[in-house]
Amino acid sequence: MTTTLPTAGLTAVAVTPMTEDGQVDLASVGALMEFYIQCGVTGVALLGVMGEANRLTADESRQVLAAAAEAIDGRIPFLVGASDSSLERLTATARAAAGLGGAGVLVQPLTGLRGDDPLVGYFRAVTDALGPDIPVCYQDFPQSSDVPLTIAAWRRIVEDCPSVVMLKHEDVPGLGKLSAIRRLESEGLRRVTILAGNNGIALPQELDRGADGAMTGFAYPDVLVEVCRLHAAGEREAAEDLFDALLPLNRHELRGGISVRKEILRRRGVIATAASRHPARPLTEIDHRELDGLIARAERRSNFTAVDFGALAGAPR
Numbered sequence: 001m002t003t004t005l006p007t008a009g010l011t012a013v014a015v016t017p018m019t020e021d022g023q024v025d026l027a028s029v030g031a032l033m034e035f036y037i038q039c040g041v042t043g044v045a046l047l048g049v050m051g052e053a054n055r056l057t058a059d060e061s062r063q064v065l066a067a068a069a070e071a072i073d074g075r076i077p078f079l080v081g082a083s084d085s086s087l088e089r090l091t092a093t094a095r096a097a098a099g100l101g102g103a104g105v106l107v108q109p110l111t112g113l114r115g116d117d118p119l120v121g122y123f124r125a126v127t128d129a130l131g132p133d134i135p136v137c138y139q140d141f142p143q144s145s146d147v148p149l150t151i152a153a154w155r156r157i158v159e160d161c162p163s164v165v166m167l168k169h170e171d172v173p174g175l176g177k178l179s180a181i182r183r184l185e186s187e188g189l190r191r192v193t194i195l196a197g198n199n200g201i202a203l204p205q206e207l208d209r210g211a212d213g214a215m216t217g218f219a220y221p222d223v224l225v226e227v228c229r230l231h232a233a234g235e236r237e238a239a240e241d242l243f244d245a246l247l248p249l250n251r252h253e254l255r256g257g258i259s260v261r262k263e264i265l266r267r268r269g270v271i272a273t274a275a276s277r278h279p280a281r282p283l284t285e286i287d288h289r290e291l292d293g294l295i296a297r298a299e300r301r302s303n304f305t306a307v308d309f310g311a312l313a314g315a316p317r
Helices: 026-039 058-072 087-099 116-130 151-160 175-186 203-209 221-232 236-256 258-267 285-301 309-313
Strands: 009-013 043-046 078-081 104-107 136-140 164-169 193-196 213-216
Touching (some): 009 221, 043 058, 087 116, 104 116, 116 136, 116 151, 203 213, 236 258
Parallel strands (some): 104 136, 136 164, 164 193
8 A cells, every 4th residue: 555645746636526516426536536546646635725625524525535545545645635723623634534544634834824933833733743654745835825934944844843744835936945945955954845736837847946746636637747757757848848738728727726627627527527616606608618729729739649639629518
């Protein structure tokens, strides 16, 4: 069984499939996990922001975790979004995930923390509560948490919290921070895995700066897997050419959010519906036409034959 966090490649951030009436679709959870595995991902992140974790009941969250763990069956590691204003609930989620075979947890800082001391203190409290056996990925997403992570604070967290072994890099602009962290590591700071977020919208440059891969739910995980593979093999231009072919569609998904992502996955035959919970809205007719055009454009520009773009563009709505 795979129990260690991924150290490279793509970790897919999973959506939570819903039925048309807004119930969790556990059958599609299993199909989604199989899809990610067949795309070649090195890990899966469950119950993140784009997994609508904040819109699920505690019982639904447990059901999703159990269904995903059963479908994955130890073939790749999974980690679980555990961020919570309550340290007790965070700890309970992390332990439940570990009990199902989870390899670690994804944690954002408490919303609105200000200053390095409170931030470092919070992660000391989290890692102390979880204990040394539950690895932690720090999600640096200040657009959501409203908490800036300084280089000085990151150094202290890495030094004081040995179980923080991964950084999800989502600060914008953040390329300079990524370079600064790798520079500190060259000077002796413990190395952590860094995975790029934000749909991998700057993935080639982040890989150039020292990111090990990506952690994103972009609805073309097979493409990002190949981008990471090509880059790691030294085929940097080929990696960026492939990335560029999908960039307009990626940017559109990033701006359109969960409704666009789920619709693409539905068109690919991975999930049964594109339904999401309030306040996400269903796509309009013009939204669908825009998506048709972007998919068709990607088909014309891409030489990535593993993706059946023709079937996508012609999929029924």
